[in-house]
Amino acid sequence: MYTLLIVDDESIAVRGMKQGIVWSDLAITEILEAYNVKQAKQLFANHQIDIMICDIEMPGQNGIELLEWTRTHYPDTVSLFLTAHADFTYVQKALQLGSFDYILKPVKHEQLKDITGQAVLQWKKNEEKKTFSVLHKQYVQQWEEQLPHLIERFWQELLGERVLPKSKQIAAKLQQLNIPLTLDDQVLPILISIEMWKEEFNARDEEIMEYALRKTASELMLASWPGTVIQDRNGINLLLIYVKPTDPIIRDEVQKICEEYIRYCNQYFKCSLSCYIGESTKITEIPGMYSDLLVMERNNVSASNKVILANEQLQVRPFFDSSATSFPVMDWIMLFELGRKEELLEQMTESCTYMEQKSGFCKEDLESMHTSILFLLFSVFHKKGLSVYEAFPSKQLIDSTINIRTLEQFRTWMYKVISQGIGHFMLHAKEESEIVIKTKKYISEHIHQEFSREDIASYVFLNPSYLSRLFKKETGISLTDYILKERMNEAKRLLVQTEMKISQIAESLGYMNLSHFITMFKKVNGATPMNFRKKIQ
Template identity: 30%
Template sequence: MLSLLIVDDEVYIARKIQASVNWEDLGIFEVCLAHNIRQAKEIIESRQIDIVICDIEMPQGTGIDLLAWVRERELPIAFIYLTCHSEFEYAKKAIQLGSLDYLLKPVQPDELRSAVAGAAKKIDKEKPLHVEQFWQDLLQQRISSSPSSLYNSIDKRQLPYSENTRMLPVLIGIHQWEKKLSPLDENRLEYAIRKAAEEIVLADRSGIILHVKRGTLLLLLSECPIRGTDLTELSSKLQLFIHESAKYFYCKLSCYPGRFVSVPEILGLYEKLADSHWNNVSRWMRVLPFRERAECLLELPGPPMNVWSEMLKQGDKSRLQDDIARLLESWRSVEGLDVKRLQQFYQSFMQMCLFTMQRQGLQADGRFLSLLSPERARTATSSLEDLETWAKELVEEALGTVHEEDEQQLLIEKIKRYITLHIDQGLSRQYIADHIGLSPGYVAKLFKKAAGVSVSDYIVEEKMRIAKELLAKSDMTVSSVALAVGFSNFAYFSAIFKKKVRSTPVDYRRNTGLCRNSIER
């Protein structure tokens, strides 16, 4: 039902407008009259007015002033102007302030009827939006939830709630999508889930469903005097809704019915329901009526991190992963198990893996570190299933790093052996790479990372090591030693030797006590 206010300083015209249309045919069951802005404001403040038909030029203020006053108070009232003035500036100002129509006097009844019918249709379309905006403002705390402030906002917005209104909030929380979705597809499916909730749960009772944030919907059910507060039928419908959502929308979700409360109590109860969903790590796809959450007082079987560290060192992947699965499964039936306990496991297991790898002389690479990102930490601790998946992946990556390090070490040893065996030949990255079967660039990068020196520097160091050994332990001439380590130019060999050893080859041999008089060159 809608209400109408006619504002005109000429009493005769106001009454003529009142009598010119059958208002009930348009869904209007109350028509009020005012002859100046003061009277109009008093009526608007004391009644719920939906549509105003207003003259522009009046002795105590214009219709434009009245519309501006209404807009300042954010009242959802549609304005239709009747005036003798056709000046553009009036029409422009009316449009800027959101006037719905602008009609010139004398207006014909059919024209007026059409304008009011359009306003009524627009109001019917927008009223649900006004209601939803109110709840969004409350849940996002853009308006105060104190009773006096909240009821004042309700009156101001002309919403159908009072101090006697009682509503039951039901939080719908999405745990997981069963398939990988783009953000757009996820939004589409959340909209489909919302429509499904309307069809299944709100089919025969009054209420509204809101999209609060990603993965969270809130159903607000109005109290039904006939049904009372029995939740048995509601629980059955919610369970059907959960089943249908899993079947058609690829998601696992749970529903958390609260209790019937007054409008100012909705925000506090919603926050408690949201906390219940956040801490639901093991009981998915259920209807979970609200109750004050109990702390997890039972002693949980603790993870044997020392044992698991040893398994990781030994590379016993299957046994370690089986142990993880058994432990987390034993937690499933624990009353009060929450995100905090899962976060504690996450921290302990992560530190164990990093410590074990460090003791093995290994560094975590990019793939391993990606499993420790803040976003992955949040998803890993959202459920026992996600935590188990994360822990097993971390084991895979840790052991993969060990395996890679072992393979790389074998390659480094192979490169070093090749250099030693071919020390008397011309050596280059290309020859070594061809022998190993890898690209020269990769060989250089891998060797530098593992050995701490470049391939070329290592070759020189190896040549000097063998040269010193031959000078100290054999009676080969210095020239022969130079040839034995790949130097055809004796002077160049001597210069490199002196630079690296800080002694000439002859002095080095003399200082080792193995100088032979016959050995000069």
């Protein structure tokens, strides 16, 4: 199992050590002999030597010189030295060069066997350390390779959590992942909303293009500041700039770089997109700012290829403007969507109590909170493609303030509306939404016309990026792939039921390039249009 080399210029001494000890007790199965340094080096070249017992004083090169050589060329070998003189200079030199131990001649076999056994144990330890070092290096490499994914997952969990983890947990995670932030620092979020691709892509190609957009954002927009670019669990692209109190971010500079990024993407990635810039926010408060950016994107149905700031008023703001109220409407929306009725009603009741204690209850306060609740209901139901009026008679919502004159009456109305609204929402939200139904209807009615994702978004009054995410979330297929599938299904129908030329079919489905049509047909159906028609006939 182990190989031992004995080096001594006295052949009798070598034979005595070789034959006088039962080396198999130490799992030493091969014993090699050398009578000078030259012979020893030759044996090293042809064998793996684990343990070496070497005399210091030999003619020509001595044992010290051999040890220097082995330290350089065979550092794993564990060496023991023999010497006839207790010369401290030799001993000191040998120990400096890494000799495991030294023994004075004449050698007692039991003593030599015992020390050699210790040398074998040292060799084992060295091998274990070496193995551990290799494994540790591999794990470090794997960790470094996975670190970007772990950082992205950290932000995904932080942004997606309905209840934030404790500050200590966040601080520990920041340190563990080497994210250069503390709890006193801030983060500036920028939502990158892809509105429309100017070329036709399938779902896989879109993912590749979005990856390229994120890489470009990282290279272009993070050249001046530390940060990261992630994609959240809903497929939303988000750039996070790390902000230190000593080095505040100038938003005008960020806006200019975002504008440059949009122009670059327009030119090289054949897409239109907008950037929604939030406010610099503490890490523990970033989910709230992130929700505000999502609302901004959802409410934007007119501006394209624009940089939009968090405090900027959009031209189109559906239903009601929550910014005019002092209530945590976005938190209420989150609780409503999760069906957490008791927690939502508790927060709303606290808001009523706060208003009452602060300045007394008045008509303006009631109307303000009434508007906030209406904003909540219309926003959540519209987002899911549901009609509010299927859940409530119009008088129960719009005309409610006419008959409500006291805070107690308002609370009664509030409890009833929220309870009824959550019950209806949770029952119907899992069905295919009206938005998706309208989208499919539009595609079916315009299948023989040229149209884009932006055209569909305008038809259903939604932001193109938001529509794409909603469609895929509900149907399991991307909007682009669905349009392609429907067009190819219509192409198959025309190939089977009509005598139209393939070029005419392609043109009728909005494909001006016949070659592109044939390529897409084969990609979806596994055969060219001509082969498909022959097979059917």
